[in-house]
Amino acid sequence: MNETNDIVEQRRKKIEDLKKENINLFPNDFIVTSTVKDVLNEIEKAPDSITENAPVFALAGRMMAINRFGKAAFVRFRDRTGYLQAYIRKDRVGDEAFSLFKKLDIGDFIGIKGGMFKTKTGEWTQLANEIKLVCKAIRPLPEKFHGLKDPEKRYRQRYIDLIMNSNVRDIFVKRSKIVQEIRTFLLKRDFLEVETPMMQPIPGGAEATPFKTYHNALGMDLFLRIAPELYLKRLVIGGFEKVFELNRNFRNEGVSTRHNPEFTMLEFYQAYATYNDLMDLTEEMIKAAAVNVTGSTLITYNGNSIDLGRKWLRMPLLKAMEEIGGIDPSLLDDRGKLLNFASSKGINITQKTGAKNVCLGKIIAKLFDILVEPKLIQPTYITGYPVEISPLSRKSDNDHTLTDRFELFIAGHEIANGFSELNDPDDQKKRFLQQVADREAGDEEAHYMDEDYIKALEYGMPPTAGEGIGIDRLAMIFTDSASIREVILFPLMKNEKNDTIIN
RNA sequence: GGGCCGUUAACUCAGUUGGUAGAGUAUCUGCCUUUUAAGCAGAGAGUCGCGCGUUCAAGUCGCGCACGGCCCA
Numbered sequence: 001m002n003e004t005n006d007i008v009e010q011r012r013k014k015i016e017d018l019k020k021e022n023i024n025l026f027p028n029d030f031i032v033t034s035t036v037k038d039v040l041n042e043i044e045k046a047p048d049s050i051t052e053n054a055p056v057f058a059l060a061g062r063m064m065a066i067n068r069f070g071k072a073a074f075v076r077f078r079d080r081t082g083y084l085q086a087y088i089r090k091d092r093v094g095d096e097a098f099s100l101f102k103k104l105d106i107g108d109f110i111g112i113k114g115g116m117f118k119t120k121t122g123e124w125t126q127l128a129n130e131i132k133l134v135c136k137a138i139r140p141l142p143e144k145f146h147g148l149k150d151p152e153k154r155y156r157q158r159y160i161d162l163i164m165n166s167n168v169r170d171i172f173v174k175r176s177k178i179v180q181e182i183r184t185f186l187l188k189r190d191f192l193e194v195e196t197p198m199m200q201p202i203p204g205g206a207e208a209t210p211f212k213t214y215h216n217a218l219g220m221d222l223f224l225r226i227a228p229e230l231y232l233k234r235l236v237i238g239g240f241e242k243v244f245e246l247n248r249n250f251r252n253e254g255v256s257t258r259h260n261p262e263f264t265m266l267e268f269y270q271a272y273a274t275y276n277d278l279m280d281l282t283e284e285m286i287k288a289a290a291v292n293v294t295g296s297t298l299i300t301y302n303g304n305s306i307d308l309g310r311k312w313l314r315m316p317l318l319k320a321m322e323e324i325g326g327i328d329p330s331l332l333d334d335r336g337k338l339l340n341f342a343s344s345k346g347i348n349i350t351q352k353t354g355a356k357n358v359c360l361g362k363i364i365a366k367l368f369d370i371l372v373e374p375k376l377i378q379p380t381y382i383t384g385y386p387v388e389i390s391p392l393s394r395k396s397d398n399d400h401t402l403t404d405r406f407e408l409f410i411a412g413h414e415i416a417n418g419f420s421e422l423n424d425p426d427d428q429k430k431r432f433l434q435q436v437a438d439r440e441a442g443d444e445e446a447h448y449m450d451e452d453y454i455k456a457l458e459y460g461m462p463p464t465a466g467e468g469i470g471i472d473r474l475a476m477i478f479t480d481s482a483s484i485r486e487v488i489l490f491p492l493m494k495n496e497k498n499d500t501i502i503n
Numbered sequence: 504g505g506g507c508c509g510u511u512a513a514c515u516c517a518g519u520u521g522g523u524a525g526a527g528u529a530u531c532u533g534c535c536u537u538u539u540a541a542g543c544a545g546a547g548a549g550u551c552g553c554g555c556g557u558u559c560a561a562g563u564c565g566c567g568c569a570c571g572g573c574c575c576a
Contacts, residue, residue, distance in 0.1 A: 005512080005513060005530095005548075005549095006512090006513090006530075006531085006547070006548050007513055007529075007530050007531095007548085008513080010530065010531065010547095011530090065539085065540085067537095067538045067539075067541055068535085068538095068541095069535055069536055069537085069538075069541085069542095070534070070535040070536070071535080071536055072535090072536035072537080072538095073536090073538090074537075074538045074539080074541090076539085085538090085539085087536090087537070087538090088536095089536060090536075091536080105530090106529080117537095119537050119538075119539090120537050120538090121537075121538080121539070123537095123538095123539075125537085139513080140513050140514085140529065140530075141513085141514085141529085142513075142514040142515080142528095142529085143513080143514040143515060143527085143528045143529055143540095144514090144528075144529080144540065145514095145515080145527085145528065145540050146514065146515040146516085146527090146528075147514080147515085148514070148515090149514085149515070150510090150514085150515090150571085151571070151572060152510090152570070152571045152572080153514095153571095155571090156571095164514095254504090257572095257573080257574095347576095348576075482573095483572090483573095493570085493571085494569090494570065494571090495570090496569085496570065497553095497569075497570085
């Protein structure tokens, strides 16, 4: 990173000049008394009490624009709460401070002390009594009007993106608020927030390929978790009847506009509840988050107007396949017919899983993803998933081929997956054995056997319902972001040059 | 994994039929004490992503590679 250009060289030259004058480029003694927002609030409260002489505010921030006029200048600077303009006059700050100020650049941090006045155009502006350098920037910022647009640079150097693009700052503030709202919502309902292992000896709780790592001292393989599910249910067995975890999962899969290898999930479990209860709770929670974060239950995503305020539709999976996917229901219980139907639509089922004998449930799920999911724009719960693709879900009492499971879709995105938990240890063992067989048949995403989890279930897990909600996808929908990279501060990127190898 | 598109000054972008590189902003110098993308005068700034090839000549054409974006699987 030693590339030079003439702007950086010029700045380094200025820095040498400043050093010769004994100017500290990185001081830490400027005392900030107010934020920009504090000042604006005081003005709003009592505008008549504000003058250019008093009260005196001490503010600090990054200079984003400078208009110089020989012996005076306007400076636009920003702190975390907003922008403020300051007016620097040579006859007010003194010759020495003004000649220092002349050497400062856009991007530098300054501290200013002074009162407030209104300019000719009516903008409240700080009149500097003092101006100090608080931190020198060596590299120049992008141009003020067009800002930084190059997506690669925006992701790799997110700090510049955040400096330059207020809409990007807004997205991440919103994301943080979503997380906070969800946490508050669950804590109010007596859920306990917990942290379970991210490094697991047996990865479980989802169908996905894990990242593998190795513990040197213990001499053991470990996997980064693909889901916290099996640990959270152990906690329910332990007596924590309402738990949640809101943190990162890791899946060793491709990167796309909807997938980042590490992503954030909420998982929560509630004893003595059913999947129907969780649908009610989720609806309430996401509506509350929408109101508290965006101010409304109406959101726009990708040009679609989405109304979170209406009662959310609930539709059985097989009915959705028929009514929305346009699939003849007589095909839905016949593997062969359904495979023929898929290939007539140009959909190759076997390719992804690698398994030779793909089960009926997987074929249905795949067709659902392609033919139904994109059409689920308004919030919709799809219920009743086939048992063979729901190895941790409780079987429906009235149909043992289906489970008490739902998925939530908004704006064509899968947002949540929840179910009444399977708490019969013998049934769970059978399901794991089927998964192991699938794995041996070539399905790399099938579950591993987890004997300890079976043992835990044998101690008894009360009837429980649990759910996972994809926080990144929720953030995408709340911020009208087309790519998951727009809601992850530092999305995973390949090395710019393939020569960075760390041993 | 496949397809399409992109990569040119610090940033945003032009660059015609292959003929030795352009603008705006930013930067530097000078003038300027109420600007709002300030103004006026002048100046500097490029490994055209990387490599190979075709050609008298490549930012431009061809092949390969890297990174990124979108779509598909």
